[in-house]
Every structure is written in structure tokens, then in C-alpha cells.
Amino acid sequence: MSLLQTTDLVKQFGGLTAVDGVSLSIERGTVQAIIGPNGAGKTTFINCVSGLLDPTSGSVQFNGDDITGQDPHEIVQQGISKSFQTASIFPRMSVAENVQIAAFGAEHGSFRFNFLKRRESYDAVQETTERMLRSVDLWDDRNIQAQNLPYGDKRRLEIAIALASEPELLFMDEPTAGMSPEETRQTVDLIENLQEELGLTIVLVEHDMEVIFRVSDKIAVLHRGSIIANAAPEEIRGDEQVQEAYLGGAEI
Template sequence: MSLLHTQGLTKQFGGLVAVDEVSFAVDSGETRAVIGPNGAGKSTLINCITGALDPTAGSVEFDGDDITDRSPHETVQSGISKSFQTASIFPTMTVRENVQIAALASEHGSFRFDFLNRLSGFDGVHETTDRMLESVELLGDADVEAGSLPYGDKRRLEIAIALASEPKLLLMDEPTAGMSPDETAATVDLVEQLQDELDLTILIVEHDMEIIFQIADRILVLNRGGVIADGTPTAVQDSEAVQEAYLGGVEL
């Protein structure tokens, strides 16, 4: 039942242990959150899963395969996609092209020699692109230059790009960072809607506790690289270790 599973995942930078023997699982269809104070190792953990960093020790298993040593593009092709904290888009290309490239990668794999084939002939790609654009309500802006979008739209484009890879697992790295309450609510709605529509499993790194408790099925709490709590929102809320770690921090 677990789609993603890490075992003793460790990442060390010289003397600093950023991720310390983290073992946890994400079940198919659930929304899993990873929280923790600044510097807890959340981003590093995500980077180890996506392949952006090579773990010092431990393993990552996804959908039955060991993906520990896979490069980022291989991981995406395996079915994990990440949406970036700051919208990582292609500014001078059109909104459509931004999503198209992810859809293309999903359809034809990490590399092909098809430099003489017409892009316009890839029907599946175009259909997926339009579908994604519609889900994030950017279809009307499809031919606009991506860099000229307002910031909120850029974030939605970011999510569309991540989704166009047609992942089984979507990693979201602080999707509401820096957003106003309205934008945050809209994003949460979008995420919930997408989850229903696309039958997605989500692993979300977040600081905003309200969101977490609203949408998360289970929460993993990290502090100083190690796991200090792992369970349902209620269980985590009651955990002393968590309360200690967040002393003076965000309200629970």
C-alpha cells in the first residue's frame, strides 16, 4: 500500500548531518505532510527523494523500485514530480509551451532523437497540455509570455507544469510560501480539487499549520534532521516532542 518508502535515509554535508536516519512511508492516495522548524532538513529530504542530492546512506523505494541513486530526470520518469517553492518557469516562453514541455517529457521519455519530427504532430501532448491548463484555469492565458503573468498565476503555472508530468506522487515544496490568505485558500482548494480529479498522492512540505491540519492525512515532523513525530494530525498535535520543538514558533 505504500507508494513511497524511505529507509534510514541520511544526508551528511561534511560535519553537518542534515537528514538523520529518516524512515517513513507515503501511502497511495493520501496527502502526507512534512513539517518542522527552519533547518529541520525538510528541503534536503525532498532533494534526496527527487535525486537532486545523493543520500549518504539509506534508501528510497517508489512503487516497488529502488530509486535511491536515480538522477532527477529519471525520478520524474518513474512517476514523482516536484513543484518548486518559487515558481520555476520558462519566462520568455508562452504559458502553453511551459506546460507542453512537461507533457512532452511525460509522453516521450527522457530523451529521443526526434529532432526532425513536427511538434505539432504530438496529439497526446497537446491534449494533456490543454487539460492541465484548464485545471489551473490558465487556458485563457495560454499564449501569453509566462514571465509577464502576475505572481499568483506563475505559482499556478508552476503546479500545472509539475502535474503535466502525469506523476503518481506530487511533491510540493512550500506551495503557499509568501502568499496572502486569499491566495493560500485558493491554492488549497486547487490542490484538493486536483487530488480528486487526478487521483494523486501528495507529499507536501509546509510551514502553514492551518493548511496542514486541513488537508493532511498524516504528518511527519522533523527536527534537526531526525524524525520526532509521525502520525495523524491529532497525534502530532498532542506530541510533547513536537510542542517542544515549536516552542515560540508557529501556533499549532
């Protein structure tokens, strides 16, 4: 059974069909890339699965359960998380506090002010925080104020925040955007670690083709809201339809 399965997923904005009948099946423990030109519907697709948008029609199944149209916090509880852009970071709090808050929220579904008094959940939160900060290599920086981190480290902190709910599936929407080549290399290593060490299933939207071809098990190509190909990297590389629609005939 696939971990995530969308069936005929459609999202319309007025007259525009941003996601046009996407049926995608994602196997547990794999890295599934979604590529396609700007405006192809990649982010809208992710938002429909993670609950930020209600699909117009179609369904989303996760672990065999129908989660179509559930609220984002319900979907997080089921084990799907999304790495947000810098908006999710509290800049004046420390690196560790940022992850603690997310871990506590995930454990209880909502934030409670007396959480430090609850010894058991405090210990669980500390344990999760350490594990996730280590997995993104930010444990040594745990006491730094988040706003003082370099850009690439901030992006890794966002990933740790997304991991704090201990998801089975993680969406990453353009994780290397704005990164230096060195930061991009670290992100590639991180994606490989998350898959291998945490057994995470990752859905990766990314423009950097080197990154895509290095880490993906399968690459889906989205074109005007529809999937025109979904296959292993070697196969995508040689697909003429993909070359024309997406790469304008350029070599990849």
C-alpha cells in the same frame, strides 16, 4: 503496499547530518505533510528522494522498486515530480508552451527540436497540456506570456509544469510562500482537487499551519534531520513533544 517508502535515509554535508535516518512510508492517494523549523532537513529529504542529491545511506522505494541514487530524469519517468520555484518557467513563452515543453520532455525523456512534426506525440502533448492547465485553473490564460502572470498564477503554472509528466507523487516545497491570503486559499483548493480528481499522492512542506491542518492526512514532524512524530493532524495537534520541539509551546 506504500507508494513511497524511505528506510533509514541519511544525508550528510561534510560534518553536518541534514537528514538523519528518516524512515517514512507514504500511502497512495494521501497528502503527507512534512513540517519542522528552518534547517530541519525538509528540502534535503525531498532532494534525496527526487534524485537531486545522492543520499549518504539508506534507501528509497517507489511502487516497490528501489530508486535510491537514480538521476532526477529517471525518477521523473518513474512517476515522481517536484514543483520547482519560478526557475522552471520560461518567462517569454506562453503559459501553454511552458506546459507543452514539460509534457514533451516527459514523454520522450529529452527535448527534441523536431517534435512538432511528430503528429502523435504532438496530440498527446496537447491533450496533457489542456488537462493540466485546467486542473490548475489556468486554461483561460494559456496564451498569456508567462512573465505577465500575477505571482500566485505563476506558482500554479509551476505546478502544471510539474504535473506535465503525469506523476503519481508530487512534492510541493512551500507552495504558499509569498502568497496573499486569497492565493493561499486557491492553493488549498488546488491541493484538494489534485488529490481528489487526479488521485495524486502529495508530499507537502509548508509553514502555514492552517494550510497543513486543512489538507493533510498525515503530518510528519522533522527535527534536526529526524522524524519525531508522524500521525493524523488531531494527534499532532495534541503532541507535547511536537509542541516543544517545533512550536516552542505555542498553541496550534
